[in-house]
Amino acid sequence: MANAEDKVNRTDVNTLGEFGLIDHLTASFKLENDSSVKGIGDDGAVINNGSLATVVSTDMLVEGIHFDLMYSPLKHLGYKSIVVNVSDIYAMNAIPKQVTVSIALSNRFSVEALEELYEGIQLACKHYGVDLVGGDTTSSPKGLYISVTAIGQAQAEHIVYRNTAKVGDLICITGNVGAAYLGLQLLEREKQLYLSNPGIKPDLEEQDFLVGRQLKPEARKDMIRAFRNNGLIPTAMIDVSDGVASELFHICKQSNVGAFVEESGVPIHPDAQMMALKFKLDPITCALNGGEDYELLFTIDPKDIEKVKYLPDIYIMGEIVPAADGIKLHTKGGNLHEITAQGWQHFKS
Numbered sequence: 415m416a417n418a419e420d421k422v423n424r425t426d427v428n429t430l431g432e433f434g435l436i437d438h439l440t441a442s443f444k445l446e447n448d449s450s451v452k453g454i455g456d457d458g459a460v461i462n463n464g465s466l467a468t469v470v471s472t473d474m475l476v477e478g479i480h481f482d483l484m485y486s487p488l489k490h491l492g493y494k495s496i497v498v499n500v501s502d503i504y505a506m507n508a509i510p511k512q513v514t515v516s517i518a519l520s521n522r523f524s525v526e527a528l529e530e531l532y533e534g535i536q537l538a539c540k541h542y543g544v545d546l547v548g549g550d551t552t553s554s555p556k557g558l559y560i561s562v563t564a565i566g567q568a569q570a571e572h573i574v575y576r577n578t579a580k581v582g583d584l585i586c587i588t589g590n591v592g593a594a595y596l597g598l599q600l601l602e603r604e605k606q607l608y609l610s611n612p613g614i615k616p617d618l619e620e621q622d623f624l625v626g627r628q629l630k631p632e633a634r635k636d637m638i639r640a641f642r643n644n645g646l647i648p649t650a651m652i653d654v655s656d657g658v659a660s661e662l663f664h665i666c667k668q669s670n671v672g673a674f675v676e677e678s679g680v681p682i683h684p685d686a687q688m689m690a691l692k693f694k695l696d697p698i699t700c701a702l703n704g705g706e707d708y709e710l711l712f713t714i715d716p717k718d719i720e721k722v723k724y725l726p727d728i729y730i731m732g733e734i735v736p737a738a739d740g741i742k743l744h745t746k747g748g749n750l751h752e753i754t755a756q757g758w759q760h761f762k763s
């Protein structure tokens with residue numbers, strides 16, 4: 415049977431990149447139903463259900479791309495697969511309520527192994543207050559695939575998109591960034607050492623924080639609650655899965671604005687700072703490009719500054735500026751650097 419792969423003209427997916435590819439494949443799809451309020455292009459899709467909106471988000475984790483079972487315990491992996499999805503629902507300022515989990519697995523996996531995976535899934539469901547309501551199970555020739563869909567709810571007027579940041583808004587971030595990336599570097603280093611000498615024990619002592627940020631991240635459920643309690647609705651929001659720089663690019667591109675970021679405003683945990691230097695990496699580069707922190711990057715109207723000032727764990731890292739001013743980092747040394755989005759590299763070999 416002939417298919418597109420047989421054609422003489424073959425375009426490598428790398429030429430488009432992830433977002434170019436999604437645009438390319440979906441540009442001709444138009445929303446036909448009045449209830450489809452927001453389709454492709456944000457952390458979640460929004461469906462109108464009268465006064466309440468339903469938010470839907472889906473993510474797939476692939477063995478060898480998103481996780482390595484040499485250092486990811488299955489229980490943690492199950493937990494993380496729920497976290498990365500509910501994080502997208504929170505990024506729309508909505509509350510996750512249900513999840514479906516689909517898995518494809520090779521015969522390498524035992525019932526006991528899958529029980530561990532589901533222990534983690536159940537723990538996360540409890541922690542985030544979501545019900546597992548379905549999914550699909552099938553076999554794969556090689557490796558484990560986990561696809562989770564999360565469904566959430568919010569009042570329609572509470573939903574926050576990526577494309578609504580305004581010039582003069584303050585750019586805020588929760589928690590700290592860069593640690594999950596450094597945790598991954600540590601795990602990779604120990605894996606390489608182990609592969610070259612299986613006799614040696616991994617040296618991860620006192621690195622619980624960084625390794626934990628990689629293997630067992632949490633989504634910012636607490637922040638969405640704090641926003642509600644303080645009557646705050648951000649002007650735009652996204653969660654940090656691909657890295658602050660990449661996420662900031664999404665907000666700026668979709669809102670048609672630029673950004674001015676103060677290096678001193680980017681929160682980096684002291685353990686991440688130290689480990690970056692040990693790896694001879696620039697801490698701010700790790701913080702801006704690392705990814706997998708699952709923090710919330712959002713913008714607020716300056717009149718709402720009092721509402722965030724007294725909330726713990728929120729940092730103001732810059733300001734939204736006109737698009738013509740670009741996306742810039744003002745370093746501690748006083749220099750101005752263009753921020754480039756380097757978030758995503760999955761298709762690179």
Ligand code: ADP
Pocket residue numbers: 436440453454455456457458459472473502655656
């Ligand atoms: P996130 O990083 O928040 O998970 P993604 O970068 O995965 O978001 O996706 C960006 C947008 O593109 C989302 O609206 C997502 O639903 C949509 N999308 C991604 N892949 C596809 C696809 N294969 N077909 C249709 N829409 C897609």
Ligand code: MG
Pocket residue numbers: 456457501502505652653654655
């Ligand atoms: Mg997201």
